[in-house]
Amino acid sequence: MKNQLDANPFSCCNTIKALEAFQFVLLQVIDQPLVGITSKVHLQNLTQQLQARFSGYIACLACEPGPTGPTGPTELTAYVTNYNNNTVSIVNLGTNSITGSISGFNGPTGLDITPDGLVAYVPNYFSNDISIVDLGTNSFTGSISGFDGPNAIAIK
Template sequence: MTSMSRSAALVAVSVAGLVLSAPIVHADNVTATVPVGAGPTEVAVAPDGSRVYVTDYFDAAVTVVDTATGTVTATVPVGGYPTDVAIGPDGSRAYVTNSDDGTVSVLDTAAGTVVATVPVGAGPEGVAVTPDGARAFVSNYDGGTVSVIDTRTDAVTATVPVGRLPSEVAITPDGTRVYVAEQGSNAVAVIDVATATVVGSVPVGDGPFGVAITPDGTRAYVTAWDSDAVSVVALPVNAVVATVPVGDRPFGTAVSPDGTRAYVTNYASDTVSVLGTAVDAVVGTVVVGDSPSAVVITPDGTRAYVSNYDGDSVSVVAIEP
C-alpha cells in the first residue's frame, strides 16, 4: 500500500477478494447495520455520543447517524472524495478532508451545513483536532506535508514537511504532540504542537496507515497494512515495544475510553480485531460488513461504529463490559 492512495488501495483489495479462515468468536457482536452513502471511509463520534459522522467517498457527502435510533438523520454535501472527519471538543464543528479538492470542509454540526472551506495541501487524508479545539492538523497524502489550521479563523497557519504519503493523524491527550502515520516511509512522524515542527520519527511496520493513542497517553497503536500487524509504540519515548499480528490488511484503529482495548479494522478479512492493551495480543474478533475501513468508539465505551467501504454501511458493535 506504500505506493497507492487510500481509494486505490481499497479498490485493489476489493477486486482481489481475499478470504481468511473463520475468525475467533468474541462476546463483542454486531447488533445493527446502518445503510449510508457510497464508499464510507471514516467515522467520528460527537463528544456527547449522540451522533456519528461518516464520510461517503463516492457521494462527496457526510452521513449523520443518530446513535439512539441507529438511523440516518442528515446527509451533508462536502468536497470531492472526502476521506476523514474529526469533531471539535465542544461538538459544534466537524472537519472533513476532501482529497480530490485539496480542501477541508468545516461543518456547523447544529445546522448541518458547511460554513467554511479551507485550502490545504495536495490530497488531504487524515485530520485531528487538538483537545483545546484551537487547531486542526491535516495530513496531505500527495503533498508529504501536514497543514495546521487555526480553528478560530479557519485558515492555515503552518505547513509541516513530513515523510512520504502521510495518512492518519492522532494527537496526545495533553495536546502537546501529533503522531502522523507515514505510509510511504514505514514510520510515524512526531510533531510538536507548540512549534509545528517535527521532533521525532518512529520506525514501525510496513505501510502504516491508522494511528490511535490511549487515553493516558502512554501508547500509540499503528496499523501496518503491508505487515498484517499493529505496531505498539511506547510514549513519550517513541519506541516500538510490541508487534501484534492481526487480520488481513489492517486499516483503521481506535482505543476504548478506558484504555483496555484497541479495535482494528481488517479490510480484507471483513473483521475487526480486538486487542487487549494489557497483554498486547488479540483477545477477540468481530465479523462486520464488507471491507471495514474505520472504527470509532462511543464516549461511554458501549458501542463501536465500523464503516464498511464496499458494503456502503456502518456496523454497530455492542462492546461487552
C-alpha cells in the same frame, strides 16, 4: 477558573460535561417564575442543584495536571503515519514542527493513542499487524497479529 481554561495544554476531566450540566441547571433557574411558596421552594432546590454542579465543576478543574517534562508542562504532540516511508512523524503542535520520527513500520495507515497518552497502536497494512509503541521512549513494545490489511484503529 479562567486560568485553567486558558492553560496550554488544556487538561481537565470531563470539562465539557461539567459545563453542559452547569448550563442546563442555570437555564432551569432562569426560566422559573418567582410566584408563591411552591415556586420559591422549587427555585431553592434548583439553586442547590446549581451549587452541586458548580462544586463538581470546580472539583473537575482541580483534577491532576497533565504530564510534565523537565521544563514544565509537555507541549501538545501529534503523531502522523507516513505510509510511503514506513515511519510515524512526531509533531510539536506548539511550534508546528516535526521534532522526530519513529521507524520500523510496514505501511502504517493510521494510529490511535491510549487515553493516558502513553501508548500508540499503529496498524501496518503490509505486515497485517498492529505495532504497540511506548510514546515515552518512542520504541516498539510488541505487536498484535492476525489482521488482513489493517488500515485504521480506534481505542475505546
